[in-house]
Amino acid sequence: MTAVAAAGPENILSVRDAKKHFDVREGLLAKKVGNVYAVDGVSFDIARGETLGLVGESGCGKSTVGRLVLRLLDLTAGEVHLKGVNISGLTRSEVLPYRREMQMVFQDPYSSLNPKLSAGSLVSEPLRNFKQGSSAEIDQRVQMLFERVGFKREAMERYPHEFSGGQRQRLGIARALAVNPSLIVADEPVSALDVSVQAQVINLLIDLQEEFNLALLFISHDLAVVEHVSHRIAVMYVGKLVEITDTKTLFKNPLHPYTEALLSAVPVPDPRAIKEKIILKGDVASPINPPSGCRFHTRCPHVMDRCRSEDPVLQEKEAGHRVACHLHEPG
């Protein structure tokens, strides 16, 4: 993990050794009794126009990473750079101008849209907040956005409850795009949707990303969806990245035993596919008391002595392919 200087000009987002620990409190006086090591040293970059998929199981810290990137949570340690500016060091008011550059698409389109605002106001609200143009200009942009995500003009007058799940998600996307951001964090944007409308939203996200040249951090537990939308994929396990590489390489040549098991565990919609499944024993480790050494050692089929005591470092195995595993250490 090199220092901050690695944040090259083409990278929209650079995350360096980001950590987020939450307190575990107990008792009447809420005495601090421990830490949740939700995110424990995560580094990655996203270039302009690139989608990085972040996968992992529930509780692995992937959503926390998304919130740290957007400064919805403050880092415990580490740095987040947006277009070369270290936004983790800024105060709340200093960070405001940078909020326009990064927007979020949420999982649940039912709870993330204000039910009392019409669809038109929902999309124009961020534009007004950031004072992006005169009211005529704002109207024009909102109309353009509505058309772009596939709504008629009349839809602007309607309220969120009048939209279906898929339509609300498109509304959420229009709202995120309104202020012309460079980075979008999409946290499980299709997992609350029905299968038949997922495709509509996935296609729209991909199209808009290419059209607006967005950097996209796509967080999901669904490997098939992540594979479909991402240029590169990062795999997370209990607060740490275990592997990161381009999509094709990850599926063709997964190096980390956890990645391998994860890929083999996905049910494939083809009855003729014969698959050797790697069925992991036990449960996902807890981020409150993470195992010593490699956090995966309690479930790993290839566990060695040193895995129990030595935490493997994420390092480059081949060009652009980084993995944190003692099996794949050079030399």
Add this chain to the structure above:
Amino acid sequence: MDATRTDSPILQIKDLRTFFDTRDGVVRAVNGVSLELYPGETLCIVGESGCGKSVTAMTILGLLPKPPARIESGEILFQGTDLLKLDEQEMRAIRGNDISMIFQEPMTSLNPVLTIGRQISEVISLHQGVSNRVARDRAVEMLDRVRVPDPHQRVNEYPHQLSGGMRQRAMIAMALSCNPKILIADEPSTALDVTIQAQILDLMRELRDDFGTSIILITHDLGVVAEMGERVLVMYAGGKVEEASVEELFHYPLHPYSEGLMTSIPRLNESLAGDGDRVRLQEIPGMVPSLIEQIPGCLFAPRCSYASEKCNSESPQLAEHRKQHYAACWESSNFAHRLESPTP
């Protein structure tokens, strides 16, 4: 799967209609569904939220509150008895004993103030009339059977002390404790993580083979269908639109909705086949219709690219288009022709 079956079904549903009376009108949640379940087989019911798959399951077990639910018509024959004609007491003797169910969210279907052991042994002593001691021993045995580690200790724990995967195992232990003939599993692995889902599906397969239980597996995940099912039933907006063996359905889908479901999901490992470019997914335009409005013709017609005049006016009936392969679609013959060669 045999094309012709000589054994008789263990469960037979005939033209079931389950409606709900609501303030906005009558919701036709299940509207004329028939199915047969044979001994030892896994039948999958696949469809999206609101298609009526869970309501069908709840109707079998008589778990729906009436009102608002109402059985408009139909028969549910279990070993010759119509379950819809039984009173609550008779139904109770069947539930958990001959037919049991596991749910999507084990936390909400387990009692939070009773230990796991107490909940499992309660079922056993109730249906088998054995002493508490014997029932408790059997509970430990069942937990061990579903591979809960340290069953002697776990039996004294409360649901909140167990992880999601462990809770689902405890649910399965409870459901199988009386050796039921039928297990209804409603999205049993949906709330679980991928690696835990693989464990649970593996366990269900093993238990089916060991106990010879017939399983009705309700899911929205075509991957789970392909891995677990022998026969599959596709539901859309309260009706059955297609029924076939799993192999048939995946390679010769005869209903445009089934085909749409299969082409609209991203496939794992697709990046290995292409040149690295992202391909567009096939979209199914529009959305699921309201179950309150009475729509003439095929309910899928407004979203269907093959729809003809007839589809908008006349409701298609289920017909056998290929051997043991049924679809409710006017255009199936044209559609099937197009699929002469199996989809890759």
